[in-house]
Amino acid sequence: MGSDRCLLSDCSTWDDGASVVAGKLGGVQNLRQNIVPRAVYVHCSNHSLDLVIVFACSLQVIKTFFGTVKNVINFINASPKRKTMLSKAIELTTDSTKRRQLVKLYETRWVEKHTSIIVFKQLHLVVIVTLEHFIENGDSETSSLASGYEKLLTDIDSAVPLIIVNRVFCITKSYAEQLQEPTCDLVKCYRSIEQASLYLSELIYNNDELDNLYNEFDKFLEVNEIDNRLSRVTYRRYETTKDYFTDIYRTFIQMTIDELGRRFSEHQKIVMTISKLIPSNIDNFQFSDVSELFNQYKDDLQTDDTCIHKAEFDTWKFTSLQMPEAKQPTCAERSFSILKLIKTDLRNRTGDERLSDLAVISIHRSIAHQLNIDNVIDEIAKSKCRLSSANDFN
Template sequence: MMGNKILRKIVATVKSESKGINYFSHQSTAADSYVYSILVDETSDISSCEQVSICIRYCNSQFQSQEDFVGFYATSKTDSFTLYNLVKDSLLRLGLSIDKLRGQGYDGGANVAGKISGLQKRLSDDYPRALYFHCAGHNLNLVVQDACQMSPVIGDAMSCLNKVVVYIRDSPKRWDSFNTLLASHEEVSGCNIRPLCATRWVLKLQSVDAFLHTYEVILDFMQTAHSEKSNSASMRSTAFSLLRKLEDFTLYFSLRLLQVLFKAVDPVHRNIQSKTITIGEVLTQVSSLANFLASNASFIASNAKNDDSVAHFTSCKEFASKLHLNFACVPRGVRVSAEDYFCGLYTGLFQTASESILIRFQAKSLQMAENLRRVLEDESIEDGIIKTVSEFYDDWNYIDILRERRQWFNICRHEGLQPSINSLRTQFKSELTYKLLLPNIRSALTLYIVIPATTCEAERSFSALRRLKTYLRSTQTQVRLNNLALMHIHRDDFIKKVDLDDAMNEFIDRTTTRRNKFGIGNK
């Protein structure tokens, strides 16, 4: 009952707040001029059933992007054809025209992002204006993964960290002994080591930070575990091998290097998870990150060292000396000094990350989004680009938008405004005159806001799924799961505003048995 009400309100909001109105012809087109995008992701629930999460992204009345979860859809197959039919069926059931679909946001899996027969290809073939955008969060994860695969020593360091944490936490006795030892060091007391996140590379920062912060305590603990005679021979042997790796400068240097990379990427990754962020804001932040990484990777052609790499090597060497680690040495067969080798690792890691960003954030759909932004912000853009964008989307008239652009930039000069997306938002929110004067600009702005940046909202729905469908509630029906998920996820926007008396009366009035039991007649 409540789930259907929430869905109806979401669909009504999409159609009313995303609508475009042709004020000059005095004809409202609210019923057929809205635009929206879809965010799709899938996961397995506790009963090993594949659940496809579908979310809708649209522009609200404040000219901010709004992302709303609309349901879980169980499927036995996750091939592109099955997902294509599932998405079309779900949108038609919601009453949303697929012709108004202007964007697709997926995580980059082959079944959804495939260029030959993926879900995005099938939808794009039937609805060409529904461009596919690879989730920026997943793209950033792949950038970090590319950088970490640059050298085997980076992967070895991450593997060793994980093994050490698992060794300590795998036994309640060892975990208690480690916490007791940790409490005796006031400077690191309360610091909790944790294993590396298996799927999110940028979330490994907390693990690396905690591990480096307690590095000395871990060394002492592993030494004690190795010398403790009450431990089994295999446990002592494992502790000894891990201790020897921890005493290696290369491992310590690699972990410190990863810490620098993760700290650079982490704020960007957190910012782009916002529901209201636009694709342009994502690209701006990613571009700034690429410039930072490139500056760390810059070096003279004849020498793979720069000031940052040398400073990092020197700092690691000083801390390693305090921790009594083995002196830096290079792998067998490498004919350079230790400083040149480790500085080369530093510059190589950041250079790989910088180059990966340039490669992974150069999709054709991103270029179309950038051109659309320039239509709204750049007065010097060529008319050919404006015509290309106008003909592709066909949501406004090319001649009319040229005229409205001239009016908009004249307004900016007259009122001292910076022509930008935020300026347009402010003017359209505060002045009805601008909506009347610039209807095509308004349509272009709405379309730009609708373009999906990430699939984070779909992934956030998985957290709700794990709270709602547990081991003890694993046999609940799909209808019940969907109703609970809708009420839980939209509790602040819809459920808390519901009149409980009206809801109870409607529930009672649905059957004769309830009406007789509670003594309430038909309304």
């Protein structure tokens, strides 16, 4: 297919509102639209799932909870002495986890945030024990900070979101990891996302599931010696702790479901249509199922004769069915992870032009491997040296 008939996926978008990077007005979408107006623009699916979680976690009580967890993890990880104390406390108090350290909360890597919250819940009691140790044995600053964090973690307003977020993250973590795989089959992933959305929908009003999670919450409060009483502000809105728990539980899950539907419905529509032409799927479809694709790109085709289009589809279907299964292509997507391999700590001052050149070399590595390195070095040696200082080597 020609360049004007491609499926483009933005795997470099870092921010939902980053119009400079991927916006329709002045970003990648706009540049692409000017060159190939019929190319389909699709957000990176892994990034879309990240934004789903970001939106759900914008609920104020959840946002405050994440701030507390982040500060506690940074406090402990900032000192080798504190990290060592945490490891010792884990060895003395629990054998249920192989984890010996907390996982840092990364702002842009939500797969890691899944792991971070799950591990934090597993080590919650150990973290409190560690903080209590530094309250009694730390210097004045350390003791003060540890005391503040210990009060926050033993507050019901931290315990409620921890149990609820951990429950949802245990469900979405596998999908986030699946979307990061280099050989990710998007068709299967979108079906999995749909299943996850349906499962979350059942959780909202499934009283048995809610009761089981609330019982887990009760045990968590007992083990961690957290008072099961609402704060004065919260008590004005809810009569009981379970009412408060239920409201946060259903609101958080509903926000996740709504955002999954909004961000993945268009993805699914586009990919599902194009995927019908993939050899592994084409056996299940007829020309009538893909005729809209021919209509969409009719200006790029040599003819608008429907009979010829159907003949080409039938020929492609026959050819596809003769392919060995191992050689059949899939609708896959690569996550944008090459940047962290290119712009390392040793190249942290790389300019835009050089960074772009390095990215092109990485993308077309098959061509780069064919280059004669000795010839390249000879050409560089013949050129005029442009290095003005040692800093240019960065």
